[in-house]
Amino acid sequence: DTGVSQDPRHKITKRGQNVTFRCDPISEHNRLYWYRQTLGQGPEFLTYFQNEAQLEKSRLLSDRFSAERPKGSFSTLEIQRTEQGDSAMYLCASSLGAGGSGNTIYFGEGSWLTVV
Amino acid sequence: GDSVTQMEGPVTLSEEAFLTINCTYTATGYPSLFWYVQYPGEGLQLLLKATKADDKGSNKGFEATYRKETTSFHLEKGSVQVSDSAVYFCALVGQAGTALIFGKGTTLSVSS
Numbered sequence: 006d007t008g009v010s011q012d013p014r015h016k017i018t019k020r021g022q023n024v025t026f027r028c029d030p031i032s033e034h035n036r037l038y039w040y041r042q043t044l045g046q047g048p049e050f051l052t053y054f055q056n057e058a059q060l061e062k063s064r065l066l067s068d069r070f071s072a073e074r075p076k077g078s079f080s081t082l083e084i085q086r087t088e089q090g091d092s093a094m095y096l097c098a099s100s101l102g103a104g105g106s107g108n109t110i111y112f113g114e115g116s117w118l119t120v121v
Numbered sequence: 122g123d124s125v126t127q128m129e130g131p132v133t134l135s136e137e138a139f140l141t142i143n144c145t146y147t148a149t150g151y152p153s154l155f156w157y158v159q160y161p162g163e164g165l166q167l168l169l170k171a172t173k174a175d176d177k178g179s180n181k182g183f184e185a186t187y188r189k190e191t192t193s194f195h196l197e198k199g200s201v202q203v204s205d206s207a208v209y210f211c212a213l214v215g216q217a218g219t220a221l222i223f224g225k226g227t228t229l230s231v232s233s
Contacts, residue, residue, distance in 0.1 A: 009164075038220050047125075047210050047223030048165070061219060096165070103218035104153070110214075110221055112157075114164035 007031070009113035011097050017119045018087055026082045026116045030099030037080050038110065039072055040096040048096055054080060087120045094118070123148040127211045127224035134201055134231050142196040142227045144185075144211035152213040154178075154187050154194040155221065159208045168196075168209070201231045 010029040018024050030037045035056050040048035051070065052062045056077040065071070069087075074080040084091055094115040102108040128143040146152065156168040156178070169178030174189035183198045194211060211224040 045225070047212075047225045048221070050220045050222060053220050098165075098221075104214040104221055109167050109170075111167075112165040 009097055009099050009111055011095075011113040011116045013116060014114065015117045015119075017121060020089060020120055021086055023083060023085045024087055024118060025084075026095050026097075026118075028080045028082070028097030028099075028113060030078070030080070030097070031101075031111055034099035034101050034111075035077070036100045036102065036104070036110075037074055038098040038100075039080070039082050040098065041066070042094045042096055042115070043092075051082075084118075087118075089120045092118055092120045123152065123213060123215045123222050125211050125213055125222055125224035127209075127227055130208075130226070130228040132227060132229045134229070136203055136231055136233050137200045138231075140196070140198040140201045140205075140229065142209055142211075142229070144194045144196065144224060146192050146194065146211075146213050148192075148213055148215050150216035151189075152215050154185070155212045155214070156183070156185055156194070156196050157210045157212055157223075159210065159226075161207070165210070201229070203231050203233050205229060206231045 012027045038053040039051040042048045054074040069085045072082045096115045098112045100110040104110045124147045153172040155170045157165045158168045169180040171178040171187035177186045185196045208226045210226045212221045
């Protein structure tokens with residue numbers, strides 16, 4: 006059983022460029038979540054999907070951030086016109102069913118973004 | 122909205138010392154409560170959980186009890202090891218079951 010897989014693991018980009026991160030959840034997990042984590046802080050929830058439907062996106066940090074899960078399997082998180090403040094680790098997680106009530110949410114190892 | 126507050130770190134202990142990391146939460150209804158751990162260079166891993174009041178979650182010698190009356194979920198271990206050095210995150214999933222909400226994390230450093 007493979008875990009949650011994220012790619013790339015590290016990305017350095019120039020300010021103003023667009024970046025895209027990919028997440029492959031655990032097979033058959035219908036929920037997929039994106040978080041951002043900055044140094045010394047806990048993960049900050051951004052958005053989540055149930056299958057291909059994006060059920061919560063009000064916490065995306067700005068309209069430069071968007072996420073998709075077109076076939077209900079892998080997902081992408083895109084950041085347009087990157088800014089230095091976007092430098093952080095972007096975490097993906099997945100679960101079978103709603104988190105809590107016995108359903109464990111599993112995390113990938115994260116994608117580090119550095120904007121220079 | 123829902124939130125989690127945990128004690129500031131770093132916590133520095135000698136091997137075999139007793140550990141407590143305090144965690145309190147704010148949420149409507151009955152959230153599920155979790156402790157996640159992040160070892161150096163690794164991803165977040167679930168350490169333990171409790172889904173209803175008075176439940177005790179336990180794993181690897183760590184324990185935490187869901188206290189509704191004090192809205193707390195303190196993490197304890199009777200005898201820490203060097204290998205327990207990591208960042209510990211308290212988290213909740215609200216009754217609506219949307220997503221995990223995390224505290225800021227507490228860094229534990231154990232020396233031999």
